[in-house]
Amino acid sequence: MQTPIKQVLWFLLAFILFQNGIQAAEEFTIEDIRVEGLERITPGTVFNYLPVKVGDRFDDALSGQAVRSLFQTGFFNDVKLERDGNVLVVQLEERPAIGSIEVNGNEAIDSEDLMTGLRQVGFAEGRVFDQALLEQVQQELRRQYFSRGKYAVKINTDVTELNNNRVGITIDISEGRTARIKDINIVGNESFDTDDLLDEFNLTTETWFSFITSSDQYSRQKLGADLETLRSYYLDRGYVNFNVDSTQVSITPDKKDIYITINISEGEQHKINEIKLAGELILPKEELVEQITIYRDDIFSRKEITATSENLTDALGDEGYAFANVNAIPDIDKENKVVDLTFFIDPGKRVYVRRINFSGNQKTRDEVLRREMRQQEGGWVSTKQVERGRVRLQRLGYFRTVNVETPAVPGTVDQVDVNYEVEEMPSGNLMAGIGFSQNQGLIFQTSVTQDNFLGSGKRISFSFNNSEVNRRFGFGYTNPYYTIDGISRGFNAFYQETDAFQANLTQYDSTIWGGSVNFGIPISEFNTLNFDFGYENTEIETNQRLGSSIVTDFLEGNEGRFDIWRAGTSFTYDSRNKAILPDSGTLQRIRAEVSVPLIGESLEFYKLDYRSEYFFPLIEDYILNISTQVGYGDGYGGTEELPFFENFFAGGPRSVRGYEENTLGPKDVTSFGRNRPIGGKLKLVAGAEVILPVPFFKDNESVRISGFFDAGNVYGPNPNDPNYDPDNPSYDVKLSELRYSTGLSGIWISPFGVVSVSLAVPIGDKEGDDTQPFQFTFGTSF
Known part of the structure; x- marks a missing residue:
């Protein structure tokens, strides 16, 4: 039975429909339909929605249906149906259109x-x-501002009538102050200190950096992520029954401060008891067991269990089981506080590669990409080899991004295609440029370089640069696939004039021209053996009165012209993921070079070089990079000492930052001014860097910031040493002579050139050292 209120509502509704339709009257057949009152909407639009047409028998039921249909369009404020003879007249009052929208106060x-x-x-x-x-818009705006912590926001709207049945909408927003988290309290934690747990959170109370990171601004999404982090923290430490019981978020009446309370139940810590493998063990059990990273009597850790599942999945994927599924099933014994783990393996079917496809390479030939592949068509798919192909393409330097997908072939259950999508970078460069460095001063340079000549992968370059230190012309050509097996061959030719005094070295000028040929032989996926042979014609000039005693003694009896025939070999292990700004992998390179007496006024000497770089992931986006450089050289045969212009140098942005470039190590003895660096026979440099995440740049491919610690020096005969004997030059290696520095560095590969900056604090510097805490280089092109 209907209540009196409902009866009244139904009566009003029936009355309204009756008033907006035709008075209940005799029925008639519609001979024509006339629409009146339209301003913007066309009659055709009305007829599309009107459920009556000429020839229909019009009655009360059809009247109500027509009125409802037109109202439901949302176009009209009022709908009336009238009769003019046998003509149905549709009287309409259009709703106004939005003529303008103005929003004020949004920041x-x-x-x-x-x-x-x-x-x-x-x-x-x-x-x-x-x-x-x-009104829905107002509510959505409030929600958006609430998600940004602005709970005091006020939104007012004003609707103003305009001509031609239009309205102007003004939305005035008073954002108010962002509400800040005043306190986060965790209730129920007994095993871990509250501060230790809150250190894992992204949300914090106000800190020195929260005005940048906005970590003290509450949002439901951030809190949800932090609660999951809290759950993982406990599950990784054996608390399998951990639970977040409730969370309370309260805001002060002035809408400025937020208090968060989290109630938890820790449960008890559990250990691993038994670990089993079940399901279809396609691979030998011994190989699968090697992938398990959690053991009996270890504390239960969801992180290690997930890692083991991924290891097992990867191992199966490398054998062609691309769709393998590994589930870890725990059996919890609450009484004994132990967990039995069963890794259930469902390998699925072995999957084969139908085709390897490339897209996005508008200029680079398919064969250049295909020769970098380690996954083969027709063979079973290996996730490791597919990924290795992506890294090899990325290391070419031709592409900005490289992505890979392995979609299933339609209609099959055991075939996939491997699709690589690349985004090409300009590999050709015609550049005229101006740069500046603290060591070389103003630099003018021009170069024509094509790293991917005609899309063939070959590199051709011609360069010229001119500075206070160097004037150099160079030409180079490299074919990375001189043979189908990946043996590379290259040629280089150059001419260079150097003013050593302008490079912070002792006073002499050199003019060198020459050329070389080199071959690279890959002996494994990460190992390469290189050979090179070249000739250099070297001419040294110095002021006998102003020059160093080492320089003048070496040139005594010589015209200062030398023919140097260099033969070198190097071994490189390189597993880095990128050629520029890598962040994972290892580089180790050892090189031996010897000058062989063949034709002309030859010098006889040898040099050994070792360089290494290691990248280790620390926590989250922090990466540790440890690097070393060791070099040693000496003369042999008729050359008693390593020629001074072949010496090793240290100091500057590429070795020990915080000291002027090339200034570390022995100094010469001159008849004027202060002594100048002369370099040494032995170089020792090491460094450690922590690569930091860059919060303000989305493109971390071109920006790097790191904190560093450098150490190094060069050692050799030192004319300033009171015990120096020019007839029997010798030196001691003293680790106490090492120089140190620490600080911050940044590299930006900008559209205008490479910008390198370091701010260093020298440590252990001594009297006579040339320190330079701020160092930078900058280049641009036009």
Whole structure:
């Protein structure tokens, strides 16, 4: 039975429909339909929605249906149906259109983003105005501001009538102050200190850096992520029954401060008891067991269990079981506080590669990409080899990004295609440029370089640069696949004039021209053996009065012209993921070089070089890079000492930062001014860097910031040593003579050139050292 209120409502509804339709009257056959009152909407639009047509028998039921249909379009404020003879007259009052939208006071949300959001919900200029939709817009704006911690936001709207049945909408926003987290409290933690748990959170109370990171601004999404982090923290430490019981978020009446309380139940810590493998063990059990990283009596750790599942999945994937599924099933014994683990393996079918496809390489030939592949068509798919192919393409330097997918072949269950999508970078470069470095001063340079000549992968370059230190011309050619097996061959020719005094060295000038040929032989996936042979014609000039005693003694009896025939070999192990700004992998390179007396005024000497770089992931996005450089050289045969212009040097942005470039090590003895560096026979340099995440740059491929610690020096005969004997030059290696520095460095591969900056604090510097705490280089092109 209907209540009196419902009866009244039904009566009013029936009355309204009756008043908006035709008075209950005699029925008639519609001979024509006339629409009146339209301003913007076309009659055709009305007829599309009107459920009556000429020839229909009009009655009360059809009248109500027509009125409802037109109202439901949302285009009209009022609908009336009238009769003029046998003509049905449709009287309409259009809703106004939105003529303009103006938003004021928004700072936290960009105006363009805000207007885009309004258009997506149908609230835009030219659309029909709907008051209900405007109220929905207000609620959505409040939600957006609440998600940004602005709980005191006030949103007022004003609707102004305009001509031609239009309205202007003004949205005034008073954002108010962002509410800050005043306190986060965890209740129920007994095993771990609250501060230790909160250190894992992204949300924090106010800190020195929260005005940058916004970590003290509450959002439901951030809290949800932190609760999951808290859960993982306990599950990785054996608390398998951990639970977040409740969370309370309260805000002060002034909408400025937020208090968060998290109630938890820790449960008890469990250990691993038994570990089993079950399911279809396609691979030998011994190989699968090697992938398990958690053992009996270890503390239960979800992280290690997940890692083991991934290891097992990868091992199966490398054998062609690309869709293998490994599930870890725990059996919890609450009484004994232990967990039995069963890794259930479902390998699925072995999957084969139908085709390897490339896209995005508009210029680079397919064969250049295909020769980098380690996965073969027709063979079973190996996730490791597919990924290795992606890394090899990335290391070419031709592509900005490289992505790979392995979609299943339609209609099959055991075939996939391997699709590599690349985004090419300009590999050719015609550049004229100006740069500046603290060591070389103003630099003018020009170069024509094509790293991927005609899409063939071959490299051709011609360069010229001119500075206070060097004037150099160079030409180079390299074919990385001189043979189908990947043996490379290259040629180089150059001419160089150097003013050593301008490079912080002792006074002499050199003019060198020559050329070389080199071969690279890959002996494994990561190992390469290189051979090179070259000739250099070297001419040294110095002022006998101003020059160093080492320089003058070496040149005594010589015209200062030398023919140097160099033969060198090197072994390289390189597993780095990128050629520029790598962040994983290892580089080790050892090189031996000897000058062989063949024709002309030859010098006889040898040099050994070792360089290494190791990248280790630390926590989250922090990466440790440890590097070393060791060099040693000496003369042999008729050359008693390593020629001074072949000496090793240290100091500057590429070795020990915080000291002027090339200034460490022995100094010469001159008849004027201060002594100048002369270099040494032995070089020892080491460094450690922590690569830091860059919060302000999305493109970490071109930006790097790191904290560093450098150490190093060079050792050799020192004319300033009171015990120095020019007839029997010798030196001692004293680790106490090492120089140290620490600080911050940054590299930006900008569109205008490479910018390198370091801010270092020298440690252990001594009197006479040339320190330079701030160092930078900058280049640009036009």
